[in-house]
Amino acid sequence: MNDYVIRVVASPSDVNPQAWNALLAAQAEPSPFMRHEYLAALHQSGSATPESGWTAQFFTLWRGDTLEAACPVYVKDHSYGEYVFDWAWANAYQQHGLAYYPKATVAVPFTPVPGARLLARDAAGRALLAQALVAWCKESELSSLHLLFGAEADIEACTEAGLMLRHTVQFHWQNPAPGYADFEAFLASLSHDKRKKIRQERRKVADAGVRFRWSRGTDISRADWDFFYRCYARTYREHGNPPYLTRDFFHRMADTLPEAWLLFVAEREGKPIAASLIALATDESTGSPLVAYGRYWGAVERVDCLHFEACYYQPLAWCIAHGVQRFEGGAQGEHKMARALMPVKTTSAHWLAHPAFADAVERFLEREGEGIENYMDHLGERSPFKAA
Incomplete structure (x- = not known):
């Protein structure tokens, strides 16, 4: 990382909107929810602020005067508004006298829409950003890091950085x-x-x-x-x-x-x-x-x-x-299949600082992942479309 500099700011106003949106436009799966205007409105309207439990940290990776990568990180004292449920993990920490909150979440608040989270010019910048996030969480003594509903490139970078993967199911319509x-x-x-x-x-x-x-x-x-x-x-x-x-x-x-x-x-x-x-x-x-x-x-x-x-x-x-081309119906809801929204697997990535809990969660995710695969197979047998 000798050629790179990480800068962390607490407000989207401190990040150039054009530079941020240019990074987003270069991603394979951009969405309006990661645009600078959307994230800034969450902050400026009081919707996602420290008072509501969302303390923003905007990570930016620079090489010279060029913005190479960026992402929003929210330090949270609860798990509301995420749609990837980790309440059981928080309860387990509490039962063992450990603090699960605060934690770090790379996500769009209140928005379970898959898409790019680690905005980067290339895979190298994305990998460095993921590594920097883990290092920052360690230095800040946070319990965990969670990247929610990431794009494929994000998941690859997170896997390389040592994060564990978790899968959920949504329902999307294809044209x-x-x-x-x-x-x-x-x-x-x-x-x-x-x-x-x-x-x-x-x-x-x-x-x-x-x-x-x-x-x-x-x-x-x-x-x-x-x-x-x-x-x-x-x-x-x-x-x-x-x-x-x-x-x-x-x-x-x-x-x-x-x-x-x-x-x-x-x-x-x-x-x-x-x-x-x-x-x-x-x-x-x-x-x-x-x-x-x-x-x-x-x-x-x-x-x-x-x-x-x-x-x-x-x-x-x-x-x-x-x-x-596509209509995404949001999280959960098997009833959507009757309207031709078909199951799609989405992926999130998780890092836990505590080694014993990280091992336990990894075993849990393996079992849960098998259950998701079986669930997908079961749903696939219930297609609303005519038989070929």
Whole structure:
């Protein structure tokens, strides 16, 4: 590392936005959630701050005046908002009189979307960044380091740095080349039972007098953002939790990253009753959407099957009409398979400072990994598509 310098800053404002985003654009799996605007909005809106248990440290690797690699690291005193669950590990530490928190997490807060985490110009810079993270955790006497939902290149660098791998399952929809002609063509690819069920669910929503409209980017009005947030916050509170993201966060998204958002609003008799917000990854050169991410939804009125229509069928129809390659439905939920979102294995990487606990976790991950493989095989036998 003689030619490199590591600099760690506590605010995204201390990192050049253009340099950060240029690194991100060079990755094989960029996403809008790792853009400087997104991470800065989390920080500046009070959504991911020390007060909420997310103390940011932005690692940057320099060679001369060139930013070679970078990543966000959050020092945490809890495990909320991660979606890779390590509560059992924390409990085991506590039972043995050891402190699991604080720990370090390389992730996008509250966002279980796979993609690049270690932004680097090349594999050498990525490997050095991973090694520097482990060294920093040791020097800071942190219990552990966790890189969540990493891209393949991240996982390779973490493995070389001595981290252990953990797998989880998500459900993603693929638009096979050259793409479905329309939603009916998509339905025609499904088995009779699944096709019939989807049509029945959609009919229930339509018969209830619900109609949808969508807006993208700067066409999303401030009133629609406000209504969406009302729905989003209500969903969290109905489950007994305050919302992770503040209203100011979405204000900032509308102002600094509007092109990354697609909003569906359900209306009945001209009155909005539900909304779903989709994130978009776009082609840097053309602006065309490539990947859509189901993120947030909520409703102020109850309508049977409205959730499926707002969160799956409307977005899928939009993706087909706009040539989107993939729709990611988020973490967990086998019910998504009935809507043709198929299981995909995602990977995270973990380092624990305590040797005995590291050995125990490694054995646990081996058993868990076998279970994930069996689970994937089981899910593969339940394909919603027509038999070939």
